[in-house]
Amino acid sequence: MKSSSTRFSLKTGLGMLAIAAAFTGSNAMAADATEKPSVVIVHGAFADGSDWAKVIPLLQAKGIKVTAVQNPLTSLADDVAAAKRAIDNQPGKVVLVGHSWGGTVITEAGNHEKVASLVYVAAFAPDAGQATGDLGRDLPVPPGIAKLSVDKAGFASLPPAALAADFAQDVPAKQAAVMAATQGPIAMKAFGDKVETAAWKTRPSWYIVSTQDRMIQPALERSFAKQINAKTTELAASHVPQQSRPADVAKVILEAVAATK
Numbered sequence: 001m002k003s004s005s006t007r008f009s010l011k012t013g014l015g016m017l018a019i020a021a022a023f024t025g026s027n028a029m030a031a032d033a034t035e036k037p038s039v040v041i042v043h044g045a046f047a048d049g050s051d052w053a054k055v056i057p058l059l060q061a062k063g064i065k066v067t068a069v070q071n072p073l074t075s076l077a078d079d080v081a082a083a084k085r086a087i088d089n090q091p092g093k094v095v096l097v098g099h100s101w102g103g104t105v106i107t108e109a110g111n112h113e114k115v116a117s118l119v120y121v122a123a124f125a126p127d128a129g130q131a132t133g134d135l136g137r138d139l140p141v142p143p144g145i146a147k148l149s150v151d152k153a154g155f156a157s158l159p160p161a162a163l164a165a166d167f168a169q170d171v172p173a174k175q176a177a178v179m180a181a182t183q184g185p186i187a188m189k190a191f192g193d194k195v196e197t198a199a200w201k202t203r204p205s206w207y208i209v210s211t212q213d214r215m216i217q218p219a220l221e222r223s224f225a226k227q228i229n230a231k232t233t234e235l236a237a238s239h240v241p242q243q244s245r246p247a248d249v250a251k252v253i254l255e256a257v258a259a260t261k
Contacts, residue, residue, distance in 0.1 A: 035092070036063060036064055036065075036257065037064075037092065037093040037094055037095050037116055037117075037257055037260045038064070038065040038066070038067065038090040038091065038092065038093070038094050038095070039059055039064055039065070039066045039067070039094070039095045039097060039253060039257065040066075040067050040069060040083065040086050040087055040090065040094050040095070040096050040097065041055075041056075041066065041067070041068045041069065041097045041098075041099075041102075042069050042071065042079070042083050042096070042097065042098045042099070042102035042105045042106050042109070043068065043069065043070075043071060043099055043100075043102055043184070044098075044099040044100025044101040044102045044103075044123070045073060045100060045101040045156070045184065045185075045186035046100075046156075046157060046158045046163065046167060046183040046184065046185070046186070047099070047100070047179070047182075047183055047184060047240075048070060048071075048182055048183070048184045049068035049069065049070050050068075050182055051099070051179070051240065051242060051243065052068050052099075052242055054242065054243060054246035055242050055246045055249050055250050055253070056068065058246060058247060058250035059250055059253060059254070059257075062254060062257075064254075064257060065090070065091070067086045067089070067090070069082050069083050069086045070082065071083075071102070071105065071184065073101075073155075073184045073185065073186040073187060073190065074187050074190065075187060075189065075190050075193055076104060076105065076108065076132075076190055076193035076194075076195070077193065079101075079102075079105045079109075079190075080105055080108045080109045083096070083105055083106065083109035084109050084112055087109065087112045087114050087115060088112075088114075090114060092114070093114055093115075093116040093260055094112070094114045094115050094116060095115075095116060095117050095118075095119060095253065095256045095257050095260060096109065096110050096112075096115045096117070096118050096119070097118075097119040097121065097253060098118070098119070098120055098121065098123050099121040099122060099123055099240075099242060100121075100122060100123050100124065100215065100216065100239065101123075101124065101132065101186065101190075102121075102123060103120045103121075103123025103124040103125050103224075104123075104124045104125075104126055104132045104195065106118055106120070106123075106199065107124075107125060107126055107195050107198050107199055107200060108195050108196060108197065108198075108199065109199070110199025110200070110203055111197050111199045111202075115199065115203060116203065116204075116260040117203050117204045117205065117206070117256045117259065117260055118199060118200055118203050118204075118205045118206070118256075119205070119206045119207075119208075119252060119253050119256050120205065120206070120207045120208065120224065120225075120228070120230065121208045121241060121242060121249060121252075122208060122209070122210040122213055122215075122216060122221060122237075122239050122240075122241060123207075123216075123221075123224070124216070124224065125198075125200060125205075125207070125224035125225075125227065125228050126194075126195045126198065127195070127198050127227070128195055128196060128197055128198045129194055129195070130194060130195055131191060131192050131193055131194045131195075132190070132191045132193075133191035133192050135220065136216070136217055136220040139217045139219060139220055140217070142166070142213070142214055142215050142216060142217055143165075143166045143214045144158065144162055144163075144165075144166030144167050144214045144215040144239070145215060147159060147162035147166065148162075150188055151185070154187055154188050154189060155185035155186060155187055155188070156185060156186055156187075156188050157183060157185040157186075158180065158183060159180075160176075160177060160180035160181075163176055163179060163180045163183065164176040164177070164180070165214075166214040166215060166239075167179070167214070167215055167238065167239050167240065168238055168239065168240045168243055168244070169212070169214065169238045170212070170237060170238045170244040171238070171240070171243050171244050175243070179240075179243070200228040200229075200230075204231075204256075204259065205228045205229070205230040205231070206230055206231045206232075206233070206252050206253075206255065206256050207221070207224065207225035207228065207230035207231070207232045207233070208232075208233050208234075208235060208241060208248075208249060208252055209221040209222055209225060209232060209233070209234045209235070210235055210237045210238060210239055210240075210241050211234055211235065211236050211237070212236060212237055212238055213237075213238065213239045214238065214239060215239040216239065231255070233248070233252050235248055235249075
């Protein structure tokens with residue numbers, strides 16, 4: 001029969017082993033997490049971070065750390081600063097994702113040393129010296145852009161009917177109504193802000209073209225994808241494939257993550 005002191009020693013020893021095993025396991029998981037790049041998502045105009053609520057869980061299910069930036073939408077410099085703060089807070093390399101106006105933001109913010117690759121989702125991809133407002137002037141004005149409402153402070157938004165018809169025409173009406181209520185108005189002057197250095201020139205890029213886009217001409221999206229030499233995916237979707245085709249959008253982002261060494 002074992003003495004009480006022997007039993008205590010055995011229990012103590014087993015407890016220490018369990019603690020050591022747990023510590024080792026947590027360290028291994030932490031190391032594994034830091035080996036995978038994080039994903040930082042920059043939303044576009046007439047939206048906020050919740051615009052990505054369907055894609056984020058799909059990425060998290062693969063063990064990926066995801067951060068959705070909340071852009072002030074007051075200027076290119078302000079939005080780039082917000083994106084850079086989010087990038088600074090990541091443990092290692094970053095796959096930077098931008099939707100719509102967010103494409104202009106990641107084109108500049110993507111020069112951050114932690115950014116390994118870029119994913120453009122129905123997004124602008126200007127070159128150095130270009131402003132978003134300079135792009136696509138030789139094409140017809142998209143239906144949604146023609147319906148913008150600008151307030152006395154110079155901020156543009158989409159009326160709910162326009163958002164449902166031209167921004168997110170392939171999502172349920174109730175969902176479009178919520179998107180209209182949570183949209184972020186953008187300062188019109190931001191469209192005149194020029195990119196200084198185009199990150200796509202030094203980073204591998206992916207591009208999702210939305211073939212039913214009524215906010216950016218699909219032909220313009222294809223020209224961006226070609227210009228930046230992106231790995232291109234076309235989706236039969238509205239301007240917000242992250243809302244109507246989240247699994248397909250997540251798939252492209254995961255491809256970028258997998259390609260990051």
